[in-house]
Amino acid sequence: MSPVRYAVRHETLYTYGREVLHSHQQLHLTPRSFARQRCLEHRIRIDPQPAVCSEHFDAFGNRVTRVELDRPHAHLQVVATMELSLEAPRALPLAEGESWERVRDELLYTACPREPQWLEAMRFRGESPFVRIKRLFGEFASDCLVPGSTVLEVAGRLMAKVHAEFTYAPGETEIATPLLEVFHKRRGVCQDYAHLMIACLRSAGLAARYVSGYLCTQSSAEEPQAERTALLGADASHAWVAVFAPPFDWIEFDPTNNVCVQQQHVALAWGRDFSDVSPLRGVLLGGGTHTLAVRVAVRRLRIQQPDRTAGLTR
Amino acid sequence: MRPLAGFFNTLRESLMEFAAGGDAPLVVVLTPGPFNETFFEHAYLARQLGLPLVQGQDLTVRADTVFMKTLLGLRRVHAILRRMDDDYCDPLELRPDSALGVPGMLGAVRAGRVVLANALGSGLLESAAWQGFLPGAAEALLGEPLRLPSVATWWCGERPALDYVVTHLEQLVVKGTFPNQKFEPLFGRDLGREARASLIRRLRGRPYAYVAQERVSLSQAPSWRASAALRLAPRTLTMRVYAVATPSGYQVMPGGLARIAAEGVVDIVSSQRGGGSKDVWVLADRDMREAEPQILPRRVRHDELPSQLVENLYWLGRYSERCEDKARLVRATLAMRTNATVWRRAREQCIGYGVLPREGDPARTVFDDAHEAGLAADLGRLGWCATQSRSRLSAEHWRSISLMQRQFQEAGATQNDPLDALDRLLVALTALSGFALDDMTQDDGWRLLMLGRRLERVQFLAALLSDRLAARTPPLQGELEWLLDVGGLSITYRTRYVSTPQLAPALQLLVFEQGSPRALGFQWHAIRLALADLAQILGAAPDDQLDEPIAQLTTLSSVGIEQQGEQSAARRQSLSTALSELAAAAAQVSDRLVLRHFSHVDLDLHTVAT
Numbered sequence: 062m063s064p065v066r067y068a069v070r071h072e073t074l075y076t077y078g079r080e081v082l083h084s085h086q087q088l089h090l091t092p093r094s095f096a097r098q099r100c101l102e103h104r105i106r107i108d109p110q111p112a113v114c115s116e117h118f119d120a121f122g123n124r125v126t127r128v129e130l131d132r133p134h135a136h137l138q139v140v141a142t143m144e145l146s147l148e149a150p151r152a153l154p155l156a157e158g159e160s161w162e163r164v165r166d167e168l169l170y171t172a173c174p175r176e177p178q179w180l181e182a183m184r185f186r187g188e189s190p191f192v193r194i195k196r197l198f199g200e201f202a203s204d205c206l207v208p209g210s211t212v213l214e215v216a217g218r219l220m221a222k223v224h225a226e227f228t229y230a231p232g233e234t235e236i237a238t239p240l241l242e243v244f245h246k247r248r249g250v251c252q253d254y255a256h257l258m259i260a261c262l263r264s265a266g267l268a269a270r271y272v273s274g275y276l277c278t279q280s281s282a283e284e285p286q287a288e289r290t291a292l293l294g295a296d297a298s299h300a301w302v303a304v305f306a307p308p309f310d311w312i313e314f315d316p317t318n319n320v321c322v323q324q325q326h327v328a329l330a331w332g333r334d335f336s337d338v339s340p341l342r343g344v345l346l347g348g349g350t351h352t353l354a355v356r357v358a359v360r361r362l363r364i365q366q367p368d369r370t371a372g373l374t375r
Numbered sequence: 376m377r378p379l380a381g382f383f384n385t386l387r388e389s390l391m392e393f394a395a396g397g398d399a400p401l402v403v404v405l406t407p408g409p410f411n412e413t414f415f416e417h418a419y420l421a422r423q424l425g426l427p428l429v430q431g432q433d434l435t436v437r438a439d440t441v442f443m444k445t446l447l448g449l450r451r452v453h454a455i456l457r458r459m460d461d462d463y464c465d466p467l468e469l470r471p472d473s474a475l476g477v478p479g480m481l482g483a484v485r486a487g488r489v490v491l492a493n494a495l496g497s498g499l500l501e502s503a504a505w506q507g508f509l510p511g512a513a514e515a516l517l518g519e520p521l522r523l524p525s526v527a528t529w530w531c532g533e534r535p536a537l538d539y540v541v542t543h544l545e546q547l548v549v550k551g552t553f554p555n556q557k558f559e560p561l562f563g564r565d566l567g568r569e570a571r572a573s574l575i576r577r578l579r580g581r582p583y584a585y586v587a588q589e590r591v592s593l594s595q596a597p598s599w600r601a602s603a604a605l606r607l608a609p610r611t612l613t614m615r616v617y618a619v620a621t622p623s624g625y626q627v628m629p630g631g632l633a634r635i636a637a638e639g640v641v642d643i644v645s646s647q648r649g650g651g652s653k654d655v656w657v658l659a660d661r662d663m664r665e666a667e668p669q670i671l672p673r674r675v676r677h678d679e680l681p682s683q684l685v686e687n688l689y690w691l692g693r694y695s696e697r698c699e700d701k702a703r704l705v706r707a708t709l710a711m712r713t714n715a716t717v718w719r720r721a722r723e724q725c726i727g728y729g730v731l732p733r734e735g736d737p738a739r740t741v742f743d744d745a746h747e748a749g750l751a752a753d754l755g756r757l758g759w760c761a762t763q764s765r766s767r768l769s770a771e772h773w774r775s776i777s778l779m780q781r782q783f784q785e786a787g788a789t790q791n792d793p794l795d796a797l798d799r800l801l802v803a804l805t806a807l808s809g810f811a812l813d814d815m816t817q818d819d820g821w822r823l824l825m826l827g828r829r830l831e832r833v834q835f836l837a838a839l840l841s842d843r844l845a846a847r848t849p850p851l852q853g854e855l856e857w858l859l860d861v862g863g864l865s866i867t868y869r870t871r872y873v874s875t876p877q878l879a880p881a882l883q884l885l886v887f888e889q890g891s892p893r894a895l896g897f898q899w900h901a902i903r904l905a906l907a908d909l910a911q912i913l914g915a916a917p918d919d920q921l922d923e924p925i926a927q928l929t930t931l932s933s934v935g936i937e938q939q940g941e942q943s944a945a946r947r948q949s950l951s952t953a954l955s956e957l958a959a960a961a962a963q964v965s966d967r968l969v970l971r972h973f974s975h976v977d978l979d980l981h982t983v984a985t
Contacts, residue, residue: 075983085436085467085479113438117485127482131437170532170583187583190470194581336471343983344467344478351983 064146065324066101066362069275071141071298071355073341078349080133086343089273089330090141091116091124096310097150098328103143109134121337123330139341143327144362150323155213159307164212165266168305182268182305189333192260192271193240201244202261212267212306216258216314217321220302223258224319236335251317252335255300258316259334268305272313273338274328275299277359298340298357303331327359377629377657382619383423386456389621394454394490401679402454403429403443407463407475409762417458418766426456428766433681436479439486444682446819446972447913454490461498462555464491503586504530504552526591532583540587541575547587549574556584564590598635611636614655631655680820686973687763688820692811692827693965694757699804700835700861701730701750705741706797707860717853724842741797742787751787754780767820772810779803819912826905826968829898830961836862836895837958840885844951847944849937855881863893878937886928886954895957899925906964920964924957 071090092100105126107114113129130137159167167179168186175183188194205218230248240260243253255271262269276299301315301322313322330338387402394400406417408430421428427443434452435442442449457464463473465480483489507528513521529536530552540547544563551558561574578585598610616631633653708721708731725731729748732740744751761768761776768776779800786796811828815821839861843850850858855876859865862885872880888894899921910917931953936946 083435085482087467115439115482129436129438129479169534172533196576196580199580342467342471345983 064148067145067147067275067277067327068360068362069141069143069145069327070358071275071340072357073137073139074354075137075351076354077135077137077345077347077351079347080135081130081137081345081348082133083346084130084137084343084348086128086130086137086139086341087339088126088128088139088141088342089119089123089338089340090126090139092143092145092274092327092329093123093331095328097148099146099148101144101146103141106138106140106142108136108138119332119337121330121332123332123338133347137343145327147324147327153213153309153312153321155217156211158211158213158309160209161206161212161215161265161267162208164305164307168266168268178307178310185268185270185305185333186263186266188263190336191240191256191334192263194260194264195241196264197241197244198257198260199264202265205261206265212304213309213312215265215267216262216302216304216306216312219258219261220314220316221319223254223261223316227254227257229254229317236339251300254316255302256334258302258314262302262304270303270305270311270331271300271334271338272303272326272328272331273298273300273335273340274326274330275357275359276315276318277325277327277361298329298355299326300335301326377659379628379630382617382626382628382630385621385626386619387424387426389619390454390456390490390492392622393492400453401427401443401450402456403427403434403452403681404456404458405429405431405434405477406458407431407460409765411458413458420456420458421766424456427679427681427684429681430683431459431475431477433683434477434480436477436483439479439483439488441477441480441483441489443679445680446682446685446823450679452489454492456492461495464495498554501554502552503528503550503588504532506588507533507536507586527589529587530583531578531585531587534582536587537578537582540585541578544571544574544587546590548590549578550586550588552584552586558585562590596633596635612653629657680818682972684764684767685820685823686969687760688767689823689827689968689973691757691760691764692824693831694753694760695804695807695811696828696831697835698750698753698757699801699808700832701728701753702797702800702804703861703863704728704839705730705737705750706794706801707857709737709794709797710860711853711857714853717851717857720854721857724839727842738793741793742783751783754783764820767815769810769814772807772814775803775806775810779807819909822905822909823968826902826909827965829902829905830965832893833895833898833902833961834958834965836885836898837954837961840882841951841954841958844947844954849878849939849943849947852876858885864891867891867893879933879935882933882936882950886933886950899957902961902964918964918967920960920967921957924953924960928953928957 069092088105090105091103092098094100107128109130109132111128112131113127115127117125117127119125168183170183202215202219202222205215205222207214207218226247228248229250231250233246234243234249234253236252238249238253240253240256243249243257249257259269259271299315299317301313301317303311303313306312313326313328314320315322315326329340332338390402391400394402402424404417404421404424404426406414406421406428408414411417418428427433429443433444434455435444435449437449441452441455443452459475462469464476465478466473466476467478468481469476480489480491481495484491484495506525507530509525510521513519529540529547531537531540532552540549544566547563548560549563550560561570563571563574566574593611593613595609596612597607600606600608612633612635614631614633617628618625619628631654633655635651635653637651704725708718708725711717711721722731722737725737726733729746730740730750731737732746740746740749742751743749744755746752758776758780761773765773782803783796783800786793786799808828811821811824815824840858843854843858852875855878856865859868859876859881864884868876868881868884871884884891885894887896889896889900891897902921903917903925906917906921928950931946931950933950936943936950
């Protein structure tokens with residue numbers, strides 16, 4: 062397989078019941094560039110025009126846009142457009158790599174200096190605002206934790222188990238639904254699936270990240286000449302999991318779809334859980350009640366000039 | 376004893392030093408507010424430091440710069456002394472459910488536009504886990520051992536430490552590593568077999584979340600208790616000490632705070648388990664002389680009052696006056712019970728104001744704070760406003776407010792004669808107005824407090840008189856006595872006119888008299904001066920809402936309005952109309968004040984995420 066290109070348009074529209082007098086917003090809407098993905102172009106348009114707009118990198122290396130609106134406004138529209146190139150997936154040797162027990166033990170603190178990638182991984186091993194570590198999760202994962210198996214095997218089994226035992230039920234949970242409630246009801250959406258799998262991995266002592274992004278639902282078998290067909294990659298953003306699996310670094314799994322992440326997943330940002338990478342988060346003065354409309358469209362582009370990309374890489 | 380003032384000076388000066396804000400940087404003390412169990416300490420600290428005490432809503436971030444909302448607009452804040460937990464400080468980036476923080480604060484910190492003391496994240500140092508590392512850290516960083524030995528501590532996140540803890544549980548106490556962890560300390564020696572096994576499972580499951588410490592015998596001190604058979608008894612205590620970072624090193628407070636356990640000899644002392652706290656002082660050397668006053672750079676700032684504080688002072692003024700008015704009204708009315716006609720009419724008016732109930736015992740309602748418009752409920756509101764503006768009240772002022780409330784509640788509980796309780800309440804309320812006049816700095820906050828008092832009085836008295844004058848018949852003599860009593864002018868009347876009350880002179884006194892602070896005339900005169908002052912400070916045109924009704928009133932006179940005839944009735948009617956317009960205008964002035972200066976405080980902040 063060869064690299065593929067996507068164009069993504071992510072539109073968020075808040076309509077407020079009363080005027081908002083002032084607001085601060087924090088956007089995680091700039092895609093990352095990393096091993097399997099390159100961001101070729103991206104743009105964020107905000108309406109009304111913000112008083113202040115600045116960018117910085119957060120603690121996890123994501124590019125964050127901070128926005129301040131200081132005039133009364135009745136709506137807020139944020140449109141992020143981006144173009145990306147995704148590398149051809151490498152074959153994943155699930156049975157290779159370190160055993161999960163060894164990685165678990167290595168992730169524990171020792172007084173010796175550690176390599177940077179291990180220090181980085183340790184940040185994703187503990188509890189985070191949306192992901193508690195509980196014996197309950199460890200017990201749920203126990204039959205996936207076959208002694209001696211690799212981290213990737215464990216993650217693969219766990220993904221299959223979460224996918225098999227939970228029902229995808231849009232609208233039944235919201236961001237604030239506690240993970241334990243999701244666990245008991247066995248129903249949720251991609252965020253819940255991802256949080257649950259992360260909770261299981263961390264409860265077993267492994268390091269796991271929450272990845273936010275988009276899914277291209279176009280099947281890979283689809284004719285390439287079906288060019289520029291708008292694909293409503295569902296209608297919102299997607300989320301999945303990355304697990305620390307040396308020597309392969311971080312490997313991504315999508316428990317909602319029970320697939321290893323390959324060429325269909327466009328990553329925006331990653332963090333410990335949703336709270337670190339929420340695409341748009343704001344604090345408003347005024348506003349009353351609001352309605353929210355989110356539209357995400359992912360198009361697969363035909364690659365015509367592969368070498369053009371270098372100049373556009375950010 | 377060693378004085379503490381030097382420590383507070385150092386703290387303030389260090390903050391000013393670190394806050395690069397030119398000659399007069401604005402430094403504020405940030406508190407979670409009166410619901411926090413240590414709010415008293417925050418208010419005390421702010422008063423000691425002479426810095427504004429602010430809550431999250433008093434601050435706003437614009438373009439990565441922190442501002443305080445003041446009466447005069449936004450004022451740049453250069454440094455914040457933070458008494459708020461790390462994760463509550465900024466709902467934009469930290470806990471989204473925090474209604475206490477300041478959205479955008481992290482951005483301002485990141486941009487280096489504000490100094491936050493202590494720095495965000497320093498809450499981590501509260502973890503007991505560090506204590507295990509202190510001896511090594513002192514050696515590594517300072518090349519010397521700790522001067523004060525640390526309690527032997529094992530952080531279970533270290534494998535050898537965990538092994539030690541599991542095998543020596545008997546002698547250890549296990550605590551949570553993280554301050555926000557809900558884990559009650561467990562003493563190994565108290566655990567049965569099962570509990571012990573369960574604890575070990577927890578330790579192995581998440582070793583880094585637990586810390587074990589050797590059991591130490593805590594210090595004891597003799598403690599005096601007023602109400603116990605054995606008055607002097609040993610009590611366990613722990614001590615909290617303070618240090619401040621200055622540009623030239625740390626300075627330690629020559630004193631501290633002791634927490635004293637509620638029971639005798641215990642292993643844990645915490646304020647959540649009862650007990651109390653006491654000041655700790657350090658004895659000075661016998662021959663230590665009074666320290667020379669420090670020469671400090673003069674930094675003078677004016678009018679740095681958070682507008683929320685000013686708003687609370689405004690309402691403190693209004694509720695103080697409202698309580699006084701209602702207390703007089705009820706007292707005068709209950710005193711008229713023997714005069715059937717006056718009692719009926721006066722009671723009717725009280726019912727109209729919602730101060731007395733239509734049904735039931737009027738005396739009981741006085742103490743019932745479930746009665747929405749009643750005196751007891753308003754006293755509660757007064758107390759709330761006082762709590763919110765406590766940093767501006769002197770210790771005596773505050774104490775007299777709490778004492779007043781306690782006495783009134785006690786009177787209600789013991790079913791005393793309400794007249795008695797009302798008498799005492801009025802003495803206390805009058806003292807409050809004395810505090811307002813003689814005990815407070817006369818700044819913008821005070822101006823608004825006094826304005827609140829005066830507008831309230833005008834609204835109340837003008838409406839009361841207008842209501843009575845609107846009736847077909849002129850007031851009876853008993854009613855005049857009642858009106859003068861409610862207005863607080865009975866004695867003035869008696870000394871001035873040496874006769875039983877008559878309508879015309881009574882109205883002259885209640886409405887037009889400029890020399891008596893209880894009369895409407897005096898009040899409206901003072902209000903107009905205050906509004907003009909305020910307008911000048913704010914650089915705006917004064918609110919002239921009151922001018923017309925006042926002009927209208929001054930064309931009327933109270934001469935010849937006490938007869939029974941038509942003409943007399945018409946005069947009473949036009950006076951009534953003018954008074955009611957005055958009351959309405961006072962209400963409008965108040966609404967506009969609130970809208971113009973405080974409305975931005977009232978709006979809810981909320982966090983929204985996709």
